[in-house]
Amino acid sequence: MKYMLMMNTPRDGYAKYMSWPKPLIAANTDFMRAFAGKLAASGELVSAMGLASPVQAKLVRAGGDGKPVTDGVFPETKEFLAGYWIVQVGSAERAYAIAAEASTAPGMGDSPLMIEVREVMSGPPKDSR
C-alpha cells in the first residue's frame, strides 16, 4: 500500500522559516536529510518532494479556447502543501508511525507540525477499466 504524507504550511510559512536562527534551519535540514535517507534504506521511500513557496503558486483553468487562464491561489486558503513523502508500507499503522516521526522535525515549536496522511489509489475507482 502506498501513502502520501503531506506537510502543510500557512501562506507566510516560508518567510517565517527563513527567519529562524541559522542553527535551527540547519538542524531541520539535517533531520529531513536523515529521515529521507532512513526511509530510502528501509525500501519504503517512493518519492519525496519539497515545493517552492505558495507565493509563487498559480491556479490554472482551461479557458473556452482551451488556453490556460492563470490566477492567484484561492484567497481563503490557509494551508498550503510545503512538501510530501510517498511511502510504500505494509499497513496504515506503519504510515502513521512514519508520519509521527516526520512531525518531530526540529522547529520553533510555535505551531506543531501536523502531517496529513492519504492513501494513494492503486487504480481508477469502480470497474472503469
Place this chain on the structure above:
Amino acid sequence: MKYILMMQFPLGDWKTKSIEAWPPQDVKAHMNFLRRFNKELSDAGEFVRTEGLGGPEQMKIVRAGKDGTPAITDGPFPESKEVLAGYWIIDVETPQRAFELAARASAAPGPGGVPLNMPIEVRPVMMSSASGEI
C-alpha cells in the same frame, strides 16, 4: 524545471460530485483521457509522476505524541475548503508550458463528457528525491 500540478476539488462537493459518484461511462471517458494525457507527457519527456489519492473520508492527521507514538485524528482540517484529488509532477522548460499542461488537465471530461474546467494549482518543485539524497 519541475512543477507540481495539483487537482484541487471542492471539499463540500466530494460526496455528490467527485468521480466516485459519476456514471461508469463518464468515469471511463475520464480515465481514457488521463491515460492519453499521461502517454503524451511521457512521449514528450515531460512526465515524472502522477498519483490519484483516496477520498477525504480516509484522510488522517498525524503528529507525534510526547513519547513519539502517533496521535491520529480524522482529517481533513476543519477549515479546509479544497481537497487534493491527485497530482502530476512534470519536467518542463518554462512556467508557460506548465500552465498549458495544467489547462489541458483542467479540461478533462467530467459528467456527460463536459470539460470539468477544474482549478489546477501549479507550484515549482524545489527539491526531489527517490534515493533519500536531498
